[in-house]
Amino acid sequence: xxxxSICTQAAVLVxxxxxxxxxxxPSRKHxxxxxxxxxxxxxxxxxxxQRLVAIGDLHGDIANALRVLRFAGLVNAAGxxxxxxxxxxQTGDIVDRGTYALDIYRLFQRLRGEADAAGGRVVSVxxxxxxxxxxxxxxxxxxxxxxHFGGVEARQHxxxxxxxxxxxxxxxxxVAALVPxxxxxxxxxxxxxxxxxxxxxxxxTPYPTRLNALGRSLLARxxxxxxxxxxxxxxxxxxxxxxxxxxxxxxxxxGPLWWRGLAETRxxxxxxxxxxxxxxxxxxxxxxxxxxxxxxxxxSRCNGSVIIxxxxxxxxxxxxxxxxxxxxxxxxxxxxxxxxxxxxxDSDQTVFARDTPVEADDDAAVSGRDERGDAADKAAQxxxxxxxxxxxREEVHAIYEHKRVRLAVExxxxx
Numbered sequence: 001x002x003x004x005s006i007c008t009q010a011a012v013l014v015x016x017x018x019x020x021x022x023x024x025x026p027s028r029k030h031x032x033x034x035x036x037x038x039x040x041x042x043x044x045x046x047x048x049x050q051r052l053v054a055i056g057d058l059h060g061d062i063a064n065a066l067r068v069l070r071f072a073g074l075v076n077a078a079g080x081x082x083x084x085x086x087x088x089x090q091t092g093d094i095v096d097r098g099t100y101a102l103d104i105y106r107l108f109q110r111l112r113g114e115a116d117a118a119g120g121r122v123v124s125v126x127x128x129x130x131x132x133x134x135x136x137x138x139x140x141x142x143x144x145x146x147x148h149f150g151g152v153e154a155r156q157h158x159x160x161x162x163x164x165x166x167x168x169x170x171x172x173x174x175v176a177a178l179v180p181x182x183x184x185x186x187x188x189x190x191x192x193x194x195x196x197x198x199x200x201x202x203x204x205t206p207y208p209t210r211l212n213a214l215g216r217s218l219l220a221r222x223x224x225x226x227x228x229x230x231x232x233x234x235x236x237x238x239x240x241x242x243x244x245x246x247x248x249x250x251x252x253x254x255g256p257l258w259w260r261g262l263a264e265t266r267x268x269x270x271x272x273x274x275x276x277x278x279x280x281x282x283x284x285x286x287x288x289x290x291x292x293x294x295x296x297x298x299x300s301r302c303n304g305s306v307i308i309x310x311x312x313x314x315x316x317x318x319x320x321x322x323x324x325x326x327x328x329x330x331x332x333x334x335x336x337x338x339x340x341x342x343x344x345x346d347s348d349q350t351v352f353a354r355d356t357p358v359e360a361d362d363d364a365a366v367s368g369r370d371e372r373g374d375a376a377d378k379a380a381q382x383x384x385x386x387x388x389x390x391x392x393r394e395e396v397h398a399i400y401e402h403k404r405v406r407l408a409v410e411x412x413x414x415x
Contacts, residue, residue: 048330056290059314060098081114092194093126096140112216136228175215191284196262263292295319304408
């Protein structure tokens with residue numbers, strides 16, 4: 001049999017090297033997202049699960065609002081609550097630019113009661129456009145919206161403190177929300193505002209009670225009849241008479257209704273420093289807002305510490321339909337889960353913390369000891385300690401109509 005030529009041998013060698021490369025190289029999926037595979041979920045079924053879905057600016061588009069709620073699994077085909085114990089957060093700017101703000105407010109009003117009856121919750125945040133309408137700044141109100149309300153006078157009455165929508169705003173909407181993911185002391189909370197939170201805002205703390213008290217008093221002033229005549233055509237009057245400096249600071253450019261710093265500041269180190277300061281001051285694990293649209297995606301910054309969820313859902317913008325989903329679970333710790341990886345990651349950067357072992361009692365693990373009774377007592381104490389510890393896991397996704405994108409995952413032992 002003739003020996004293979006040198007060319008043939010070289011070709012075989014090249015093919016072998018290529019095969020090894022193809023088999024060993026990372027998958028294309030992880031090359032594109034920058035996110036390595038996430039370790040398996042803890043051993044055993046979670047004893048507690050809380051799902052939270054947050055939706056950004058809707059601007060009068062009832063059809064797209066319902067589409068998002070449906071693909072997020074919160075309403076059924078008839079628009080009735082189907083989310084069970086889920087928490088729904090909407091971050092303001094339901095009104096302006098579109099026609100059907102009235103219908104969206106009525107929808108959320110109904111879903112609030114249906115969710116409560118099912119063990120769920122609806123959290124509503126006010127945006128700058130709600131306040132603009134309250135103070136008579138109607139520059140972005142469409143003629144079709146006014147007609148849908150029944151005319152200027154009917155619309156003003158609905159918005160007033162004597163009208164159904166004004167009363168709904170005052171009773172069930174706030175400038176800021178701090179939403180806990182469970183009722184235990186160690187459970188994380190998430191912050192929601194319409195715009196960005198400025199770390200140095202004079203009324204940031206105590207959070208969110210101070211901002212909400214000022215926001216409500218300002219709103220009550222604006223909605224007290226008679227309301228300011230709509231601008232245009234009437235001259236713009238600004239904030240209502242009697243507005244205090246602290247109330248004005250809530251509505252000013254640096255307030256949580258208007259500021260865009262966490263979204264627009266390009267330097268990531270600056271944003272992450274702000275995020276760390278905000279988390280210390282507010283007690284929130286993540287700072288979530290809308291107001292500044294990215295028409296292609298939900299934006300995650302600083303390993304998911306800051307998330308901007310306005311994607312221009314309304315057809316007035318033509319952006320992508322989206323929602324933020326957070327699934328939080330607690331799994332009782334068992335001897336099989338004594339070693340739990342802690343991780344945190346998003347689509348830009350993933351940081352894996354060193355594996356954190358849960359300390360076990362060495363004496364109880366020693367085999368062959370004579371003091372059987374003591375060993376049994378130690379084992380019982382260890383079992384009791386394990387039952388008081390939990391594996392906490394938080395998965396954060398951006399969900400779209402036909403896909404979902406992982407933004408962050410965190411896992412740790414808590415007690």
